[in-house]
Amino acid sequence: MPQKIENWPDDQKLILEILDGSAEHFEMLYRAYFPRVYRFALKRLGDAGEAEDVTQEVFFTVFNALGSFRGNSTLLVWIFGITRNTVNRRFRRPRPRLESIDAPGAADPVSDGVSTDQTVDARRLLVRCEDVIERELTPLQRRIFHLKHLRCQSIRSIANKLGKSEDAIKANLYRMRKAISEGAPGLDALLRN
Numbered sequence: 001m002p003q004k005i006e007n008w009p010d011d012q013k014l015i016l017e018i019l020d021g022s023a024e025h026f027e028m029l030y031r032a033y034f035p036r037v038y039r040f041a042l043k044r045l046g047d048a049g050e051a052e053d054v055t056q057e058v059f060f061t062v063f064n065a066l067g068s069f070r071g072n073s074t075l076l077v078w079i080f081g082i083t084r085n086t087v088n089r090r091f092r093r094p095r096p097r098l099e100s101i102d103a104p105g106a107a108d109p110v111s112d113g114v115s116t117d118q119t120v121d122a123r124r125l126l127v128r129c130e131d132v133i134e135r136e137l138t139p140l141q142r143r144i145f146h147l148k149h150l151r152c153q154s155i156r157s158i159a160n161k162l163g164k165s166e167d168a169i170k171a172n173l174y175r176m177r178k179a180i181s182e183g184a185p186g187l188d189a190l191l192r193n
Contacts, residue, residue: 011075015066030059033076037083044087054090058083060143064163132183141176144169 017025037058042051061082069078133142140162147153147161155173159166 012071014075015069018063018066026063029062029075033079034059036076037079040080040083041087045090050090054083054086056139056143058086060139061086128183129180132180136179136183137176141172144172145176148173 014025014029018029034055038051038055041054041058042048045051045054058079062079065082069075073081133145137145143162144158147158148155153161155166155169158164159169162169
């Protein structure tokens with residue numbers, strides 16, 4: 001049981017409050033365990049961005065699977081089991097191959113026939129897109145965006161991974177595209193793939 005949180009109920013009472021819809025109690029759980037989960041992920045992965053992604057994924061899983069907690073261990077042990085599994089999946093996935101921009105044969109925007117103005121416009125568009133994603137999308141929609149457009153996963157794969165129906169994923173993709181097209185006109189055509 002975390003020592004710093006006042007009014008911390010026992011694990012079972014906390015879970016019942018969260019399952020009854022108490023955002024305050026989930027926030028209490030999140031504040032208490034986030035630093036520990038993040039530090040564990042950071043120590044194992046050695047990358048702050050990856051550790052943040054893992055931590056968010058862990059709490060998404062905790063929220064969705066909380067009803068399956070049986071109390072055979074403490075809540076902390078259960079959460080760290082989810083954390084360990086999530087970190088281990090990161091080690092098993094293929095890593096992107098990184099290349100130096102100075103490497104021979106690296107793409108040169110000027111030699112590809114792209115003007116400096118087009119490059120600047122594209123960068124501005126991407127900055128607007130990032131802003132829209134952070135301001136307008138829910139955490140679930142950001143996760144779906146990441147899986148669909150950065151990891152190139154299918155709707156079926158995303159639905160299975162997130163425990164949602166394919167229709168729910170499609171509806172979220174539609175709402176995301178609408179928000180992005182309103183906030184960063186011109187980018188929506190790239191997201192239709």
